[in-house]
Amino acid sequence: MKIKLGENSYGKHAIQLSKIIRHADYHEFRQIAVNTTLEGAFETAYTMGDNTRILPTDTQKNTVYALAKEHFKTSIEAFGLYLANYLTEHNPQINRVQVDITEHLWSRIPVDGQPHPHAYTGNGPEKRTTQIIQAGDHIAVSAGIQDLLILKTTDSAFEHYIRDTYTTLKETSDRILATQCTATWSYNNPQQDFNALFNEIRTTLLRSFAQHKSLSVQQTLYDMGKAVLEAFERVQEISLVMPNIHHIPFNLEQFGMQNNNEIFMATSAPYGYITGTITRD
């Protein structure tokens, strides 16, 4: 029987890095978590314990901190591209570098109508993400939003679904639609104004969610992705994950009261899990 090593990779995950960028009259505070993942000529490291081609994950971590001093200035995408290229150029044994960055977002605290120069508030669970893949000359950049909490109190229905022996769900033409959305999109060109595009795409997703007259989470997901592809030629494909955070009308009739779609019980589990990728034909 012949046994061989299949797919493999190694790297450092969850490298926690914060940076103060000092401008003349205010500080910018950035907080990121970086994953590096390397693929290449590492077979003998696995099969024979030969570490001669191994760039230690500890060195990968140190590289991230050192390069951030000069090269994490604007977007996480630009920093990820620099890091992936650095690792590629300095390591001929590597065939493919993947850099994943998650940014925790902080906003300057408004004080007397002005953002305070050096005090911040966290933006809740919402995070900005990017993934860079460099394989030789081939570079792929994707970006995204993770855990964006969005909710609407009307313009959401769920009707005309299959009914069978086990159906108890009531059809509704007016319900709460709530989700903790994760969106990931790929750019068809690795050089962009990543910060401006991120903000515009986020705005487009939010506007589409707000304005959509939803017949289901599935339909809203498609509409949001379509709006991004229609507005941004530079986006090739977008994937959305939209768990359905159910808000179930509470039965007030047991107390002789009517519930006119006002009182709900939010449930954390189980939850509907709706995903979809919208792409160009």
Ligand SMILES: O=c1[nH]c(=O)c2[nH]c(=O)[nH]c2[nH]1
């Ligand atoms: O928008 C929805 N899609 C579903 O597939 C589904 N299933 C369910 O029970 N409620 C909902 N809501």
